[in-house]
Amino acid sequence: MARVVQVIGLVVFLLGAGGLADHLGPRAWEGVFLLNRVPLLAGYEVFANASVAIAGAAVVVAVDRLRAAAREEEGAGARAAAKAGADAEAAGGGAGAGRRTNGSDGPDGPDGGAREMSPRARSAPNATVVGAPVGERLLMWGGLPLVGGVLGALLNPLAEWALTLPWAPFEGPIRLITSIPDLPATIGGAVVGVVAGLVLAMIGESEAGTVTVTDHEASVTANGRTRTAPRGQVRAVFKDGKRLVLLGARGEEVAGGVVALKPHRLAKAFRAHAYPWRDDGDPHAEDFRRWVPGLPELSVGAHALFAARAKALEKDQSSDAEDLREEINALGIVVRDMNKRQYFRRVADTGE
Structure with a gap:
C-alpha cells in the first residue's frame, strides 16, 4: 500500500513538474498536462503546476520516511538478535571445546561431522525494539500534512474571519493575505500547509527515538545518535522526565537519551530481558x-x-x-x- 501511495505521489510530482516545464517551454505536451488546459487556472499555470509538484514531492518524502523508519526498526532488531545469537554461539562453542567424551563432544563428532549447535545458541533471545507505534507514525507522516493542507487551503477564509475580531493580532499581514486572489491563496496555502506538516512530522520522529533491548545489551537511539550498554554493566533503568537512563554499578550513566516513548512500553521491554527497571526513578x-x-x-x-x-x-x-x-x-x-x-x-x- 505504501509503495502504491508513493507511486501516486511520484506521478503527481511528474505531472506538476512536466506541466511547469511545458508551460514555460514549447508547449509540445499541452494535451497531456491538464492543468495547462483548465480555464479557471488561466494566468496561474506556473503557480498551479509548481504547487502540484511540491505536493507530489511531499507525498513521496512522507511515504519514504515511513518506510525508512520501518526498515530501521526491523534492522535494529535483526542486528541485535544476530549479535545476541553470535555471542550465544561463541559461549556455547567455548563450553563445548572444554568437554570431550569419547570424541563426540569435540569440534567434530564421531563421523567427522560438524559439532552440534548448543541449545543456548539455537534459542538465542530475540531483540525487543521499542519505537513510535505505527499509528503514531501514520498520524505524523499522514495526518499532520493532511491537516496542514486543509488549514492552508482555508487560509483566505480564516484570514477574513480573523479581521472581524476586535483584537486580531498582526492585522497588516492578515490584510495582505486577504488581498491574494482566492485560487492562488487556496493552492499556495495548501502546499505551505503540507510542507509545514512534513516538517513537524520530521521533528516528531526525531524526538520519538528507538530503544533496542536484548539479553546481552541495550541500545538507545535518540536525535541521530546511539548509545549502547552491555547487560552486565546495567544496574538500574528508569525514565527521568523525557529521558531514558541506564545506570552502572557505581551509579554512572552507561547509556541514555531523550525518547518520547511511554514508560510502560519501555518497562515491558526491559523486564522481558530481565533488566532492573525501576518505576520509582533514579535510586x-x-x-x-x-x-x-x-x-x-x-x-x-x-x-x-x-x-x-x-x-x-x-x-x-x-x-x-x-x-x-x-x-x-x-x-x-x-x-x-x-x-x-x-x-x-x-x-x-x-x-x-
Whole structure:
C-alpha cells in the first residue's frame, strides 16, 4: 500500500513538474498536462503546476520516511538478535571445546561431522525494539500534512474571519493575505500547509527515538545518535522526565537519551530481558544538587563544561547539550535537567 501511495505521489510530482516545464517551454505536451488546459487556472499555470509538484514531492518524502523508519526498526532488531545469537554461539562453542567424551563432544563428532549447535545458541533471545507505534507514525507522516493542507487551503477564509475580531493580532499581514486572489491563496496555502506538516512530522520522529533491548545489551537511539550498554554493566533503568537512563554499578550513566516513548512500553521491554527497571526513578535522586557557578567541589574544567551546557540548554541546542553531558559524565559526574536548570551528583569511588 505504501509503495502504491508513493507511486501516486511520484506521478503527481511528474505531472506538476512536466506541466511547469511545458508551460514555460514549447508547449509540445499541452494535451497531456491538464492543468495547462483548465480555464479557471488561466494566468496561474506556473503557480498551479509548481504547487502540484511540491505536493507530489511531499507525498513521496512522507511515504519514504515511513518506510525508512520501518526498515530501521526491523534492522535494529535483526542486528541485535544476530549479535545476541553470535555471542550465544561463541559461549556455547567455548563450553563445548572444554568437554570431550569419547570424541563426540569435540569440534567434530564421531563421523567427522560438524559439532552440534548448543541449545543456548539455537534459542538465542530475540531483540525487543521499542519505537513510535505505527499509528503514531501514520498520524505524523499522514495526518499532520493532511491537516496542514486543509488549514492552508482555508487560509483566505480564516484570514477574513480573523479581521472581524476586535483584537486580531498582526492585522497588516492578515490584510495582505486577504488581498491574494482566492485560487492562488487556496493552492499556495495548501502546499505551505503540507510542507509545514512534513516538517513537524520530521521533528516528531526525531524526538520519538528507538530503544533496542536484548539479553546481552541495550541500545538507545535518540536525535541521530546511539548509545549502547552491555547487560552486565546495567544496574538500574528508569525514565527521568523525557529521558531514558541506564545506570552502572557505581551509579554512572552507561547509556541514555531523550525518547518520547511511554514508560510502560519501555518497562515491558526491559523486564522481558530481565533488566532492573525501576518505576520509582533514579535510586540516587536524593544525591543531586543544583549547579551554580563557583561551587568549590567542582574543578575549573567542570564549571566550564556546565557553563557551556547552560548556554546550550538556554538556546535549545539539544545536540550540543548532549555532547557536553557526555564530557561531564567522563569526569565522574552525572547530570540531570529540570526546567533548563542543571543538577549534578558524583559517581561513587571516582574523582575528576
